[in-house]
Amino acid sequence: MLILSRREVEDLLDLDVLIDALAPAVADLSAGRVSMPARIMASVEKRGLLAAMPVFLSSNRTLSTKLVSVFPHNETRGVPSHQAVIVVFDAQTGSPRAFMDGTYITAMRTAAGSALSARLLAREDAQVLLIIGTGVQARAHARAIPRVRSVRHIRVLGRNPRKAERLSAELAAELGIEATRYTDSERAFADADIVCAATHSAEPVVKGAWLKPGMHVTSVGLSADGCELDADAVMKSIVVVETRQAALAADAGGANDLKWPIRDGVMTAEHIHAEIGELISGARRGRTSADQITLYKSVGVAVQDAVAANLVLKAAEKCGAGRDVEIN
Numbered sequence: 262m263l264i265l266s267r268r269e270v271e272d273l274l275d276l277d278v279l280i281d282a283l284a285p286a287v288a289d290l291s292a293g294r295v296s297m298p299a300r301i302m303a304s305v306e307k308r309g310l311l312a313a314m315p316v317f318l319s320s321n322r323t324l325s326t327k328l329v330s331v332f333p334h335n336e337t338r339g340v341p342s343h344q345a346v347i348v349v350f351d352a353q354t355g356s357p358r359a360f361m362d363g364t365y366i367t368a369m370r371t372a373a374g375s376a377l378s379a380r381l382l383a384r385e386d387a388q389v390l391l392i393i394g395t396g397v398q399a400r401a402h403a404r405a406i407p408r409v410r411s412v413r414h415i416r417v418l419g420r421n422p423r424k425a426e427r428l429s430a431e432l433a434a435e436l437g438i439e440a441t442r443y444t445d446s447e448r449a450f451a452d453a454d455i456v457c458a459a460t461h462s463a464e465p466v467v468k469g470a471w472l473k474p475g476m477h478v479t480s481v482g483l484s485a486d487g488c489e490l491d492a493d494a495v496m497k498s499i500v501v502v503e504t505r506q507a508a509l510a511a512d513a514g515g516a517n518d519l520k521w522p523i524r525d526g527v528m529t530a531e532h533i534h535a536e537i538g539e540l541i542s543g544a545r546r547g548r549t550s551a552d553q554i555t556l557y558k559s560v561g562v563a564v565q566d567a568v569a570a571n572l573v574l575k576a577a578e579k580c581g582a583g584r585d586v587e588i589n
Contacts, residue, residue: 469493
């Protein structure tokens with residue numbers, strides 16, 4: 262079995278290739294051509310959870326599973342909130358083929374999914390990107406979105422001003438794009454074209470009152486205790502998800518941002534306009550006018566991990582990366 266470290270996965274995974282590769286895979290998912298059961302989760306004394314996410318993607322013959330832990334308060338310990346490993350199996354024999362770091366893959370496949378949503382839903386002339394959050398996902402989204410739209414300015418909004426200032430400086434130096442820290446939410450949202458929320462906040466960081474015609478919003482944050490979006494933001498938007506089943510799952514893996522407005526009678530499940538795979542296949546239309554507000558709410562699905570893991574494994578086999586270990 263091939264063992265691939267975090268550093269090797271980082272070197273092998275091409276973000277542009279990943280964004281492109283996700284499109285046919287999520288189309289297959291929405292069309293029912295992927296075997297992907299609901300994730301299984303074990304709660305850890307209300308501090309976190311451990312989830313198993315198996316999937317078989319027949320189009321590229323990838324059979325894999327991810328084990329991921331989510332401990333939202335790890336930030337105070339200097340440890341990532343999401344940590345994962347992925348095992349890839351031979352789809353013909355079921356034999357384990359590779360064991361790889363999944364923490365980096367989780368971050369990048371999530372950001373790649375958001376970038377794909379921006380490619381499909383954001384206005385062509387979108388130039389101002391607002392990043393809400395200062396962690397791993399905030400960085401990943403700041404790197405991914407400019408690959409699908411001509412971003413000229415990045416705004417960073419975070420509850421910790423020093424972290425937001427540091428992230429702004431890092432992004433400006435790395436991406437060559439002007440980046441500015443903001444402390445006032447309303448000012449940060451003003452004239453923003455694309456908004457990426459990547460927090461563990463239990464209080465809404467995206468409010469309908471701040472949304473302007475033409476915005477595209479991506480929200481990848483999950484909190485067992487609250488919502489990243491308020492109900493007004495959801496109701497004002499054309500809502501797109503990975504799958505309706507995953508977004509509305511009754512367990513902690515579902516999106517409270519959508520489940521709670523349904524629970525409270527503010528909306529019905531029919532307010533979810535489409536799955537992103539339906540936009541790819543043409544089964545549903547996306548943005549139809551420049552002034553519509555579009556929203557992609559992501560909870561993360563195993564097919565995204567399978568696509569990324571397959572790309573990493575193919576690249577590793579091509580260049581001889583990793584370490585072979587006999588486990589039998």
